[in-house]
Amino acid sequence: MQLEYQGKSALIIASSQGLGKAIAKKLAEQGVNVMISSRDEEKLKQVKNELERTAKGKIQYKACDIKNKEDIKLLVETTVSELGSIDLLVNNAGGPPAGTFEEMTDDDWQHSFELNLLSYIRITREVLPYMKKNGGKIVNIASSSVKEPIPGLILSNTFRTGIVGLTKTLATEFAPYHILINTVAPGRIATDRVAFLDEKAAEKQGVSRDVIEEKIKNAIPLGRYGEPEEFANYVAFLLSDANSYMTGQTLLIDGGLIKSI
Ligand SMILES: NC(=O)c1ccc[n+]([C@@H]2O[C@H](COP(=O)([O-])OP(=O)(O)OC[C@H]3O[C@@H](n4cnc5c(N)ncnc54)[C@H](OP(=O)(O)O)[C@@H]3O)[C@@H](O)[C@H]2O)c1
Structure with a gap:
């Protein structure tokens, strides 16, 4: 199946490496105009150069700390002014600190809340007014921990399930605007x-x-x-024109790791 995007523009959060970068690469190769972002401007510059070798769409970058509300506003504004619109959004973030309940302080909880849940809320809030005009697609990256808590990852186990609730609720609230919103849950990529x-x-x-x-x-x-490129294929499908009827879902991409039905 050939994936179509019809000149769309995408904002990919936390995309200087790993899953976010693989998604940015995949979309750019399909002709999507892509804004990449993370905290490290130098690294973003290098990634832009690297992605441009195979990209058919435009690549722009803007540094942004997603724990910072003003940074987020500026990132969204810059994306719209540089790329013309935001049709596709991938919410992503660095992973929370690892540890058990007794190892976590209030600061750890606050940090992970801001990084792994509040950032998704704030970015989505800034992007939705643009998507409401012409429709759009959002993919929220979570973790297989939303289906089966992972020992020693209490922060992931707690906040990622919030992403699932957020996704499902927004999928209903914004379906009338033709905005499709799904969660993807990586196992071990x-x-x-x-x-x-x-x-x-x-x-x-x-x-x-x-x-x-x-x-x-x-x-x-x-x-x-799994390989990041394999993971990116599923996200690319969810963001493509081919995905016209699936919203509010949580997709495990885990090689069968999670055994529950
Ligand atoms: N890989 C897996 O199999 C897997 C499984 C379950 C869950 N996940 C989750 O999926 C997410 C992405 O995973 P990954 O494996 O690609 O992680 P990764 O390789 O650690 O990449 C994390 C990305 O987030 C950026 N980042 C970190 N803090 C940021 C901040 N405050 N503001 C903006 N950008 C920030 C990093 O760039 P800078 O440091 O330069 O800002 C980097 O680009 C993580 O939350 C991870 O825990 C991954």
Whole structure:
């Protein structure tokens, strides 16, 4: 199936590496005009150059700390002035600190609330007025923790389920404007974040990272971690014209890791 986007413009949050970058690359290759963003301007400049090698659409970048409300407003305004509109939005963020309930302080909770949930709310609030004019699509990146809490990731387990509730509610409220909103829930996609989590688990258990990886791969029916490019394919579909009737859903992209129905 050929995915169509008809000259659309996309804002991809937290896209200097990992899942966000893979999505930006995939969309740009399909001719979508893309705004990439994260906190590190130098890194964004490099990623823009890299993506431009295969892009058919325009690539712009703007640094933004998504914990900062004013930064978000400026990012959305800049995207609209540089790309003309925002038809597609991917909400994404850095991962929250790892740890159990007893290890987390109020500061950790506040940080993760602002980074992993409030940022999605604020970005969506800024973007919706533009999408209400011509319709649009939003994909919110969460985690497989929304289906099965992950031991030692209390902050993810708590705030990502908020993303699911937000997505489902907004999907209903904004369907009359032809805005389709879905959540994607990655299991184990090979990025720096996952390498960091495996390293942490290895330290805690006093074993090597290879041992941890092997254990996790054994729990994944497809027997391996996913690649960011594979993950990006599903998001690209959700954002494409081909997705015309699915909204409010949570899609696990996990190689079969989560066993619940
Ligand atoms: N990979 C997986 O399998 C997996 C599984 C479950 C959940 N997730 C979640 O999905 C999200 C993306 O995962 P990933 O693996 O791509 O993570 P990653 O490789 O760590 O990338 C995180 C991105 O977020 C940006 N970022 C961090 N803090 C930011 C802030 N305050 N403002 C703006 N940008 C910020 C980072 O850039 P700067 O540091 O330069 O700002 C980077 O571009 C994370 O929340 C992760 O926990 C991933």
